[in-house]
Amino acid sequence: MKVSIIGSGYVGTTLAACLADLGHTVTAIDVDESVVDRINAGEAPIHEPGLADLVAEHAGNRLRATTDYAAVRDTDVTFIALPTPSRKDGSIDTSLVEMGTESLGEALREKDGEHLVVVKSTVVPGTTAERVAPVLVEASGKQLGEGIDVAMNPEFLREGHAVSDFLDPDKIVFGAEREAAFATLRELYRPLTETTDTHVVETGLNEAEIIKYANNAFLAAKISLMNELGNICKEYGIDAYEVADAIGLDDRIGSQFLNSGVGWGGSCFPKDVAALIAAADEVGYDAQLLKAAVAVNDRQPERLLSLLDDHGDVAGQRVAVLGLSFKPGTDDIRESRAIPVIQGLLDRGADVVGYDPVAADRMRERFPDITYADSAAEALRDAHGAVVVTDWDEFAALDEEFDTMARPVVVDGRHVVGRREGLTYEGLTW
Numbered sequence: 001m002k003v004s005i006i007g008s009g010y011v012g013t014t015l016a017a018c019l020a021d022l023g024h025t026v027t028a029i030d031v032d033e034s035v036v037d038r039i040n041a042g043e044a045p046i047h048e049p050g051l052a053d054l055v056a057e058h059a060g061n062r063l064r065a066t067t068d069y070a071a072v073r074d075t076d077v078t079f080i081a082l083p084t085p086s087r088k089d090g091s092i093d094t095s096l097v098e099m100g101t102e103s104l105g106e107a108l109r110e111k112d113g114e115h116l117v118v119v120k121s122t123v124v125p126g127t128t129a130e131r132v133a134p135v136l137v138e139a140s141g142k143q144l145g146e147g148i149d150v151a152m153n154p155e156f157l158r159e160g161h162a163v164s165d166f167l168d169p170d171k172i173v174f175g176a177e178r179e180a181a182f183a184t185l186r187e188l189y190r191p192l193t194e195t196t197d198t199h200v201v202e203t204g205l206n207e208a209e210i211i212k213y214a215n216n217a218f219l220a221a222k223i224s225l226m227n228e229l230g231n232i233c234k235e236y237g238i239d240a241y242e243v244a245d246a247i248g249l250d251d252r253i254g255s256q257f258l259n260s261g262v263g264w265g266g267s268c269f270p271k272d273v274a275a276l277i278a279a280a281d282e283v284g285y286d287a288q289l290l291k292a293a294v295a296v297n298d299r300q301p302e303r304l305l306s307l308l309d310d311h312g313d314v315a316g317q318r319v320a321v322l323g324l325s326f327k328p329g330t331d332d333i334r335e336s337r338a339i340p341v342i343q344g345l346l347d348r349g350a351d352v353v354g355y356d357p358v359a360a361d362r363m364r365e366r367f368p369d370i371t372y373a374d375s376a377a378e379a380l381r382d383a384h385g386a387v388v389v390t391d392w393d394e395f396a397a398l399d400e401e402f403d404t405m406a407r408p409v410v411v412d413g414r415h416v417v418g419r420r421e422g423l424t425y426e427g428l429t430w
């Protein structure tokens with residue numbers, strides 16, 4: 001099929017490269033010329049394992065990029081993969097999605113034949129039907145079900161595993177109102193559904209929208225619950241990881257997402273939980289448990305720092321922050337727990353030195369005045385303490401590097417560093 005994708009960020013580029021890999025002809029549309037140029041040059045505009053290879057393989061062949069919305073006219077399906085950022089009150093800002101839809105609709109005015117518009121962005125219930133569809137109808141001059149239609153297909157990929165998650169998902173969710181839209185989506189995903197045992201869920205637009213939020217809210221709340229249990233364990237001197245291993249054996253609980261520590265960050269969990277709380281508020285429901293999940297998450301960075309405080313004042317002292325990205329495998333620092341951790345150390349007057357294998361440049365934009373080391377060893381040298389914020393594998397291999405610290409104290413927020421003689425080691429929940 002011929003597919004166009006509006007927005008070439010984490011989701012859009014992954015979708016574009018993977019659909020091209022599945023045999024479709026894909027046009028990526030983005031307002032950022034540098035993103036378009038990179039894709040056309042066969043480079044991935046973001047750091048994501050396996051993505052660069054796919055873009056390099058298909059660019060100039062089944063994959064091309066442009067800033068020109070007119071390109072949608074030569075395609076059968078358009079995905080909208082535009083950002084839906086948080087407003088101050090937590091609710092989502094759909095203005096980029098609406099602007100993109102308007103440009104898309106105007107371009108489709110001159111198209112003959114059927115066209116399906118699929119919302120890939122994460123949006124609260126009612127957005128596709130009540131915001132996207134009316135803008136599309138108005139801008140295109142066409143009626144739903146008569147030449148144009150809308151569908152909702154939420155994305156569940158994790159950063160750092162985007163390509164493998166997309167090509168081998170647990171489930172694919174199609175939300176639509178008319179059979180023709182479902183048929184197009186089935187056809188589009190057929191190369192994937194025929195070769196994997198993924199489940200396909202076919203449902204309504206609102207249901208597809210909330211399934212995405214329910215998924216993320218459940219996972220975020222699961223981590224917060226484990227963090228709450230972990231904090232209690234720590235007070236009793238109990239290792240929460242031993243407890244997690246045991247409860248994870250219960251199939252009803254499951255062993256995944258039980259890693260307690262400094263909490264959840266990233267571009268999705270914080271934004272999506274806040275959006276669901278705000279959406280619930282809007283319809284008169286007070287989402288107490290979700291609010292508590294956020295409160296527990298917000299508390300973890302300060303708990304980490306208070307464990308460091310227990311070993312002495314850090315004012316005027318060099319302190320290493322190991323890991324800056326919100327999780328390993330990505331250079332994304334959005335809502336990274338490293339941000340409140342660095343801020344907390346600066347508030348204490350510490351001389352902060354950060355290290356991350358890939359995310360330092362991005363953190364430099366946020367905190368230009370702290371020091372950035374080229375290696376964990378360099379960050380640890382002469383430090384009067386270190387905190388671990390991201391579970392990069394290389395931190396597990398650290399050993400003699402701790403001997404170079406002025407005061408060898410490590411507070412581990414991710415259960416990754418090994419205990420060793422001569423090192424004062426504190427686990428956040430163990």
Ligand SMILES: NC(=O)c1ccc[n+]([C@@H]2O[C@H](COP(=O)([O-])OP(=O)(O)OC[C@H]3O[C@@H](n4cnc5c(N)ncnc54)[C@H](O)[C@@H]3O)[C@@H](O)[C@H]2O)c1
Pocket residue numbers: 006007008009010011012029030031032035081082083084096099100120121122123155156157158159267268
């Ligand atoms: N990042 C993830 O892991 C992830 C996973 C699932 C769902 N989502 C959701 O997918 C959506 C997109 O997220 P993302 O992380 O890919 O965003 P992103 O910020 O990485 O990328 C968005 C892209 O859209 C482009 N853009 C902005 N306005 C445009 C316009 N009017 N026309 C064309 N291009 C435009 C930007 O230049 C950018 O390249 C969000 O709703 C997000 O919540 C994200």
Ligand SMILES: O=c1ccn([C@@H]2O[C@H](COP(=O)(O)OP(=O)(O)O[C@H]3O[C@H](CO)[C@@H](O)[C@H](O)[C@H]3O)[C@@H](O)[C@H]2O)c(=O)[nH]1
Pocket residue numbers: 122155156157158159160216219223256257258259260261262263264265266267268269272326327
């Ligand atoms: O046991 C765990 C698992 C994760 N995390 C943290 O939780 C955050 C999110 O991790 P992860 O879910 O792996 O990353 P994302 O790329 O943000 O993916 C989530 O958000 C995406 C965007 O909506 C969804 O598509 C994915 O399904 C969903 O897992 C990170 O800060 C992790 O460090 C923990 O603290 N403990």
